[in-house]
Every structure is written in C-alpha cells, then in structure tokens.
Amino acid sequence: MTAAGPGLDLGPALLGGLLAGWGIAVPVGAVGVLLVLLGAHHGRRVGCAGAMGAAVVDGVYATLAVVLGSALAPVLVRAAAPVRWTAAVVLVVVAVLLLRPALRPSDAGPSPAAPDAPGMTPSRAFTLVVAATALNPATVVYFVALTSGAATTTLTTPAHRVAFVLAAFAASASWQLLLGSAGAWAGARLTGPRGRRWTAVVGALVVLALALRTALAG
Template sequence: MTAALVAGLLAGFGIAIPVGAVATYLVALTARTSWKTGAFAALGVATADGLYALIAAVGGAALAPLLLPILLPLRLVSVLVLLGLAFWGGLKAVRHYRDRRMAVQRSDAPRHPYLSLLGMTMLNPTTVIYFAALILGSQASLGPVELAVFVLAAFTASASWQLLLACGGALLGRILTGERGRLATTLVSSCLITGFALNLLF
C-alpha cells in the first residue's frame, strides 16, 4: 500500500507540475479574479487528473489503443478551445484597459470555474495515456485497495500543486493590481496559451 501511495503521489505531481496552457490560464484567472475562484478552478483540474488516473487504473491495457483513433480530433478541439480562451482573454483585457475598467469584475470569471477547468483538462487525452503507461509499466499487480490508494494519491498530489498555482495567481493579482499590470499579465497569458495551443499541432 505504501508503494501505491508513493507511486500515486509521484504520478500526480508528474502530470501536474509541467506548466502548460491550463496552468497558465489558472494562474491568470486567479490573478484577475479571486482566490476562491482560483481554488474551485484548481480542484476542477485535479478532479480531471484523478478521473483519468481512475480510468487508466481500471481500464489497463485496453484503454490506450481505444484512444488512439480519437486522439487527433480531441487534440484539434483542445487547440480551438485554447485559442478561443487566449483571444477572448486578450480582447477583454484591451477593452477594459481602454475603458479604464480594469478592476475585478464578475464577467472576468467563468460562471462555474470548477466545471470549466474540469472540462478543459478532460480534453487532454495525453493524461490518460500517461497514467495507463504508468499502470502498465508497474511490475507489481495492484489490487483494488492499492488502486484506490494510487488514484487518491494522484488526485491529492495534483490538487496540492494546482492550489499552489492558484495561490501564486492570487499573490500576483495583489501585486499587479494596477490597470497596466492586469493588462500585461492577461496579454502575456494569452500569448503563452496561444503558443501551447499551436504547439499541439506540430
């Protein structure tokens, strides 16, 4: 059980720590809204990682081949979603700056940050392939209890990292509270998200 716990923690941190488009969006979202919004969004990301860990643990070897035929469509949908987020975020930032209305507004945040980030993260099939490879690569056969420990540990690791990113976004928001600061951080975030999206195509 200890081995499953350690493996789950390492797997969760392994998929969560690399900073990609979702992490960038999470930090920017928290910076321009609130810690509460960022925390809900962070838990949405962690839930997606936990669900994929569960699917991989239960599905085993049969899962990765089934995903391969739909890998390209999922990747294209993910690219479109990311580009839309980048464009809309940058457009709103410029409009607010021009109107001198860069203060935090309700419209800056999605209505359901948890569900929004959950859906965005679930668009990434690489996560489930990652967890499936870890399960298949394990020399030990995991029983139901060990699998449950693995999944919960992976979720906990991902949640802790995503909440840390949200905390960083909240601190960033406090530091960059001026109009120019919020404009700059939003535009930088939009550029990074665009770069991550385009990178998925090549």
C-alpha cells in the same frame, strides 16, 4: 490480524500515486498558465476553483486507467487527431476570454480586489479548466502506462487501486492549488489597471502560442 497485514500495506500504492500525480501536474503547460492567470486576474477563490477542476480530471483519468487499463490506449491513439484539434480550439477560446478584460474601456470608478470579477466565477473557472484539462489524452496514456507496467505489482487489490487514485488526486491538487494561489499572490501586486491589462494581453498570447503548438503537434 497478521495474515491481513501484508494485504493492507498501502505504502507503495500511495507513494506511486503521489509520484504519478506530481509527474503529470508539475510540468507547466496550458492548464498551468491558465491557473496562474485565473488567480492573477480574478483572485484566489477563482484560481483555486480552477485548480480543483484540473485535479478532478487527473483523478478521473487515474481511475479510468486503473479500472480499464491498457484497453484505453488503442482508442486514444485513434482519437488523437480530432482531440488535438478540439483542444486547440478550446485554448483559443480561453485566450479570447483572458483578453476580454484588456479590451474593456477602463472606467473612472475604482475596481477593488475584484476576486470575482464579472464574467468569471469559481464555478465557471472550475468548468473552464475541466474542459481544458479533459482534452488532453496524454494524461490518460500516462496513467495507463504507469498502471499497466511495473505498478501492477503494487495495485493488486481494490484498496491498493483506491489508494493510488486518491494519492494521485491529492498530489495533483496540491500543485494546481499552488499555481492558482501563486497567481492570486502576483495579481494582488498588480493593482493598477495598466498592469492588469498588460498581464491579460501577455497571458492571452501565451495561451494562443500553446494552442498553436497543440494544433501542430503529432
């Protein structure tokens, strides 16, 4: 029992995973903006479904970094340009999808709560955010750097690696869910069609700006 104790000390791996997950999730970029807008325009269920999509990708990338390690880095560097342009195109598509509600003629009929408005369901939001998040090789490089550096002293067994990945996923999910819920909270206060139309336009312009920045980066 005592001999197994040190080997089962998962504290450092859990702490490292939490810090890694929050470190990659908290800086608000295109995905963060998208989650807030999904929550604002389609309700909490849709926003949180998108949030889980982002968290799943972060968890998968953390797993790849732990399993494959620094072997991924050269591949990602070579693929950086095509992935960057693909990401920019995806963001443009996202901006168009966000803008569509603003271009629809407003009907006389009321549009209550609209948590699952036509054209966007939780499953579609999940898929959309998975695609937008996956096209960010910087996430893999980030996790590779962490797991190939000083963190290797704490990720010495399969149990430690699993603990790191689960903690990174949980940390990312906690922040992404906060963004999706915050968007839904704000959207519930934008009950008028004019408010929703303007937030759709502003959101689409923000995502277009992020697409342009992504295309010109590097």
